[in-house]
Amino acid sequence: MRSRWTRRAAVLALVLLAAGVWFASGLQDGLLGYEPSRLVLDRRGAYLGEVPGTGGELGYWPVPYVLPERIVQATLVTEDRHFYEHPGVYLPSVGRALVQNVRNLRIISGASTLAMQVARMQTPGGRTAWRKVREAVEALLLVHGHGHEKVLRQYLAIAPYGNRVHGVARAARLYFDKPVEDLSWAQAAFLAGLPQLPGRMNPYSEDGLRRARKRSHRILRALHAQGSLSREELEQSLQADLGLVPRPQRMPEALHAVLEWSELARARGLPISTATLDLEVQSKVAHILQRNLNRLDGAGAGNTAALVVDTETGDIIAYVGSRDFFNQEHRGAIDFVKQRRSPGSTLKPFIYGLALEKGIVTAATELADTPMDVRVENGRSYLPENINHSFLGPMLLREALGNSRNIPALRVLEQVGVEPTLRFLEKAGVDGISYEPDRYGLGLAVGNLHVTLEELSELYLVLAHEGETRSLRRFTDEPVAPSRRLMTRESAQLVRHMIADPLARRPSFPVGSALDYPYAVAVKTGTSQGYRDAWAMAFSDRLLVAVWVGNHDWRRMNGVGGLLGAANAVHEIFDAVMPDWRPYRPVLDSFPPPTGALPLEVCPLSGRLAGPECPHRKSEWFVAGTAPAESCPFHAKVRLDRRNGLRAGPTCAEREVVTRVMLALPEEYEQWARRQHLDIAPLRESPLCPSRPEELEPKVAIREPRGTVRLLYDPDTPASASTLRLTADVTPSTEPIVWMVDGVPVAEVSYPHEFRWSLRPGQHVITAAMVHRPQVSQPVTVVVED
16 A cells, blocks of 8 residues: 555656656756855964854865765755765655655655755745745756756755854864865764754754764664774774864954955865964964053044064064954944055165165264255245254264154255155055155155055064065965065165164153063154054064054044053063064064174264264264265364454464364354353354454355245234244355345344344235345245235
């Protein structure tokens, strides 16, 4: 009786399938492609995070080229023992299912083959008789069009294994942290049973694990029954420890990194990426940055980012894109490692490096940290300032760089040239550079070319590698990019030597600040205009650390610059990471001077060879052919007229002359020296014994202001404070001059020929004329706008 019912059911099944052939052209007859999820592991294989694939699910990974025998047999014995014997539909099973369903007046058995399950997963739908017919027809088409093995591969790639995971390759990684090829029989049977009821057999719940193990034991016995397992293998598998691993926990501090690495992995076509990141270092850095922001609470610092790089290989070992990915107030989802911001003074080392390479300067070149009139487009000019609104007078290049003074950097950039500097930065990897005339000007030295934290890191790797590039490396299997020489070895070594010199930072950065280290660290801070960005870039012989602090909306911080805002975090990161990073190698306690360089004793004020009158001297390194040949002119024996303390001319009687060792600065430092109350040699010659008039060519030139100056007049400012300083260079210096505004005399002055003119709205022409001679200066235009 049962046999007759089965035969009738099989005949009915054939009729239904035949009836379904007429609409087969509208059914799915191909294997669908799925976007795989992308798993990111750290350099030691620890879980960092995963970006979902199709439908927000995990997995859909391709199975190995050679299908793993254990998972294939366990799957087929569970889902479709006759898989290779039918064309996609197994008629005896269909017949049995129809009998059961007709007898019970409801669907209790679907007789689904593995191919039918693939059809159902690719085009999901309700559980109806008509739906079963459709799946059966699709299964026939799939097997006919692609063959058994491809259909099996598709099943193993998309079947659900619980916890949002599809595909056995991802399931093997999730539950056992191993490739599917390495599964034991017990593990293969465990996974093979999950797709039937993945929700009820969740390995991460006690009941689910119990059900899954019970199901896997039935599968193991079935494998033994069909001869795939020996009795000994069966007993071992039933007693074996499954080796389940805990559910991986996503690291919130690494979300930006996971997104960045997974996007790069998409281009590589790999579902699993082993990043150069170090999970332990990443965690340390994220917590240090958070503590740093907490310390700055109340100072208006809202966000931060950091990179930590292995200087030897270029490996990125920590990548923190913001303070908190989920922080809405501070836009934590923005990856500030990749945002272009004003770098402040962090580009100065490269400007100085280019000047050293071109032979324009040495580490001991004297640079003037005094007011500077910078011309911009349309003939306008402005007076740049240092961040502390003060000037330090004559400085050697080493100290100018160490103290991060703006004016000396502008003077050096003026000699190097803006365009050659831009070309260098572009070769070093800085993108988005505009060559529009006057786009940056000398402001390039103080941060008006915006860069990313990544770009700055690669720039500083050039210094760390003595002038050669070292690309950032993101994957452990990524080949090291060939290096290119961007700077001469000697100039890069010298710049590195200078920014690692703690004495060169005095007096701007006090002893014991975050810039001082007990081992060799080259460090540079940067602060953008208005305290909108704070940077610190530093590298040792094994680590490079880059930190940025600021706000997503460019809001000003309250006095938070590179030292206060970022350098403390950089120092703390070095202290936390350095001891365990290549601990087998001695820590470098200082960076060596340039190869082949020789030390010379120079005057710390002029940079020339120290003379007998120099009260102080310092040792400076000079590469071949750059050593100074002249002695210091700033400390000299000066002949003074004892009657008035002015310089004694050649006509002074010797009885009226006294000789003193004095600081004899050039005229450009005269105003600065007087404000510093320095005892300097007078520039003015004694009128009691002047030089012969015929020896001097009389001339007068306006020193300040220059060109066309535009000023804004504020009527609420007191007249005593609303003034413009007028200064002139006069030869001979004893000659008085008269200042004239719009042709009207406003003041007659003697040396030092200064006058403060009260501003009034309008356009004015200013000249200076000698009182007793016909010489008149070139005019200067001043526009005072209401």
